[in-house]
Amino acid sequence: xxxxxxxxxxxxxxxxxxxxxxxxxxxxxxxxxxxxxxxxxxxxxxxxxxxxxxxxxxxxxxxxxxxxxxxxxxxxxxxxxxxxxxxxxxxxxxxxxxxxxxxxxxxxxxxx
Amino acid sequence: xxxxxxxxxxxxxxxxxxxxxxxxxxxxxxxxxxxxxxxxxxxxxxxxxxxxxxxxxxxxxxxxxxxxxxxxxxxxxxxxxxxxxxxxxxxxxxxxxxxxxxxxxxxxxxxxx
Numbered sequence: 001x002x003x004x005x006x007x008x009x010x011x012x013x014x015x016x017x018x019x020x021x022x023x024x025x026x027x028x029x030x031x032x033x034x035x036x037x038x039x040x041x042x043x044x045x046x047x048x049x050x051x052x053x054x055x056x057x058x059x060x061x062x063x064x065x066x067x068x069x070x071x072x073x074x075x076x077x078x079x080x081x082x083x084x085x086x087x088x089x090x091x092x093x094x095x096x097x098x099x100x101x102x103x104x105x106x107x108x109x110x111x112x
Numbered sequence: 113x114x115x116x117x118x119x120x121x122x123x124x125x126x127x128x129x130x131x132x133x134x135x136x137x138x139x140x141x142x143x144x145x146x147x148x149x150x151x152x153x154x155x156x157x158x159x160x161x162x163x164x165x166x167x168x169x170x171x172x173x174x175x176x177x178x179x180x181x182x183x184x185x186x187x188x189x190x191x192x193x194x195x196x197x198x199x200x201x202x203x204x205x206x207x208x209x210x211x212x213x214x215x216x217x218x219x220x221x222x223x224x225x
Contacts, residue, residue: 006154032212043116043202043216044155088155097168098211099145104154 003027006089006103015112019076023089023103026070030101031094033065035074038086038105047074079110114139116205116217124223125193133188133220137205144186145206145214146178150199158201161186162208193224 006023013019021035031052036044050056053067062075072091076083086107090100117136125131137144146158157170161180169176175191184205190197200221204214 004154034212036216041218043204043218046213046215049212090155092211098143099157099160099168099170100155100214101157102147102155104152 004101004103008104010107012109015110017079019079021074021087021106023072029093030091032092033072034090036088081110081112084109116215118203118217118220122221126225129193131190133201135186135203137184141205142184142208143206145204146188147202148199195224198224
């Protein structure tokens with residue numbers, strides 16, 4: 001079993017829709033949770049990160065962590081065609097390894 | 113502020129050869145991470161360098177190695193290339209103590225024929 005699982009999609013939504021992207025994980029030591037966006041033929045771009053459980057909002061993006069269920073989500077409101085990309089979740093423990101553990105990514109297409 | 117840069121953009125090698133990939137971190141960043149992004153597998157952690165020292169390595173064979181120079185730039189070497197080494201190799205950098213904010217370069221696409 002992979003430590004981080006992410007539905008690869010693809011996911012297609014109309015412009016203006018609310019998008020929900022999700023990851024599950026198995027390692028209860030994970031405390032920091034990140035979301036990256038990766039456009040085709042580009043490196044991943046950090047969108048936001050959260051610590052432990054709770055919500056964090058940044059503009060149209062909201063990250064949510066439910067540690068009891070080992071489940072994290074990224075919501076995108078009022079989705080735009082420019083949001084079309086692959087979204088990667090990543091996480092790491094509080095101590096020990098500083099490297100990130102990634103999901104495989106979800107490919108999102110926002111249709112104008 | 114310039115981002116993380118990587119060279120070359122593309123690299124084509126044949127099986128058994130050696131490949132050298134280079135990374136320049138963001139100015140002020142001391143940590144460099146290397147990840148492999150193979151098709152369908154997501155990003156897999158390779159190596160972490162900080163202050164010139166290898167701090168951690170992922171589950172990859174010893175033919176994957178590297179180093180970090182005094183100016184914090186880094187080099188990844190892959191010896192005895194195998195077909196399955198074909199992937200996008202991504203470098204990320206972070207400031208000391210801010211490992212949650214890793215900034216990635218555009219990657220080097222390595223193709224092994």
